[in-house]
Amino acid sequence: MDDFYIGQEVSVEKTFGKDEVLAFSELTGDCNPLHIDDGFAKNSRFGATIVHGMFVAGLISKVIGMQLPGEGSIYLEQNMRFLKPVYVGDCVTAKVKIKDIMQEKKIFTLETNVYGNDGTCFVSGTAKVLYEGEL
Template sequence: MQLIVGQKASQTKKFSKEEVLNFSKLTSDDNPIHFDEQYASKTRFKKTIVQGPMVVSLIGGILGSTLPGPGTIYISQETKFLKPLFIEETVTAWVEIIKIRDDKPIITLKNWIEKEDGEVVLEGQSVILFLENL
């Protein structure tokens, strides 16, 4: 695949209560803001929220599967969480190539995740090594 600056890919997802609970178990995240509706109702968010690392995982999914795809190895990830993502909200994660090094197979990508109304909940940047000749 020919990679070029400006190339984009996306993935749309809705996180279920069951997925959030399973992620809490998998990561030993006991924060009740993610799974206890009564607890969450007393917080500034008023509802349960999806774990930040779970939301960011959508970016990794795109990088490893779509753009650039298999052979992608993370070098770094910078992420800013701007808004909470509530359980059962649909979001679309985006990556866009913003730099391709000439001397090494290293690619920098802009990342963002937005709700259906266009509100951005997360933004950041990934740097990856792309082993395209596997």
């Protein structure tokens, strides 16, 4: 685990398109009109269609599973707060940062956040991950 250190951070950027949001709705069965019906969403408190919170949070999973710690990572726990909506067409950045490493058990405590280009925090949380990748 010499390649990992406290404070190490990795990020990934994504713009959420309408077609992707529709596909996520179909895959999960979450067809809430706030996500897929422009007319309904326009008359809501949000004023436009919003991306599913769990779709946004999926970017965190992408970073954990593919980059930090990476392949062989197993989610043990994820806590998150959805602070602001992400709108269809928004570009966001998911950031994962190492807060602690339990060397003997190969368990990472991670800070997990999703930000907008202006620094707005949309999702804030922490995760615990068991790392079973090559050392």
